[in-house]
Amino acid sequence: MKQSNLVERILKLLYPPRCGVCDRFCDGEICQECRDKWFLLSQPYCRWCGRPFDPNAKTSPLCGLCLQGQYKFDYARSAVIYEGLGRETVHALKFQRKPRLAQPMGELMAEVLDFALKGENGLLPSPWRRPDILVPVPLHPKTQRERGYNQAALLAEVVGQVHDIPVSTDLLAQIRPMKPQAKLGEKERWENVKGAFEVTQKQTVKGLVVVIVDDVMTTGATLNECSKVLKKAGAKEVCCLTFARTVSF
Numbered sequence: 001m002k003q004s005n006l007v008e009r010i011l012k013l014l015y016p017p018r019c020g021v022c023d024r025f026c027d028g029e030i031c032q033e034c035r036d037k038w039f040l041l042s043q044p045y046c047r048w049c050g051r052p053f054d055p056n057a058k059t060s061p062l063c064g065l066c067l068q069g070q071y072k073f074d075y076a077r078s079a080v081i082y083e084g085l086g087r088e089t090v091h092a093l094k095f096q097r098k099p100r101l102a103q104p105m106g107e108l109m110a111e112v113l114d115f116a117l118k119g120e121n122g123l124l125p126s127p128w129r130r131p132d133i134l135v136p137v138p139l140h141p142k143t144q145r146e147r148g149y150n151q152a153a154l155l156a157e158v159v160g161q162v163h164d165i166p167v168s169t170d171l172l173a174q175i176r177p178m179k180p181q182a183k184l185g186e187k188e189r190w191e192n193v194k195g196a197f198e199v200t201q202k203q204t205v206k207g208l209v210v211v212i213v214d215d216v217m218t219t220g221a222t223l224n225e226c227s228k229v230l231k232k233a234g235a236k237e238v239c240c241l242t243f244a245r246t247v248s249f
């Protein structure tokens with residue numbers, strides 16, 4: 001047995017790993033019980049922005065916002081509904097210093113990306129193009145310093161590893177602090193993000209297929225603003241991928 005393996009095993013005996021969400025002893029970053037409670041986002045949802053629809057209501061292929069042409073991105077998709085355990089997992093990742101939760105969360109997002117690249121079994125008019133680069137939504141430098149990490153970047157790293165796609169954390173910057181979106185109403189959220197992001201390497205972005213990665217999508221205002229500046233800088237296609245998505249019905 002190699003010495004490092006021995007040390008690892010002793011450490012494991014002294015400090016057995018615990019689930020990042022419920023703190024029970026478990027083998028990985030999250031226990032199976034918690035993972036089983038993630039409410040996976042499944043059909044029906046808006047074909048464009050991925051907004052979940054009420055399964056009991058008669059729905060059109062697109063949601064109201066997409067029919068109004070609100071979004072600048074090509075598509076957006078999320079892995080789970082932002083409720084219950086899905087929400088708790090995001091909170092643990094972000095606010096309870098559990099960055100290792102990004103591993104199972106990112107792996108699930110990688111599956112969602114895989115499905116989109118395959119055209120979602122023919123449901124998409126055209127499958128997503130394979131991204132050249134993954135771009136996490138940047139935090140303001142002050143927030144990042146306080147938290148110690150950007151949760152979106154951690155998620156992007158995992159998706160990038162699974163799909164072998166590079167991640168760029170310095171292509172996009174948040175150039176002014178924003179109020180926390182969660183504390184704002186729908187209208188204020190769209191105002192709050194205006195002009196908050198900038199593409200720092202405009203020449204690099206030209207002609208690229210980009211997937212923006214974040215932890216949660218609510219109104220989509222932040223992702224839309226990031227998409228807008230990336231497209232303005234010449235990105236060919238911009239899609240968005242988040243771990244969780246709020247439900248509004």
Ligand SMILES: [Zn+2]
Binds near residue numbers: 019021023024030
């Ligand atoms: Zn657990």
Ligand SMILES: [Zn+2]
Binds near residue numbers: 048
């Ligand atoms: Zn939509």
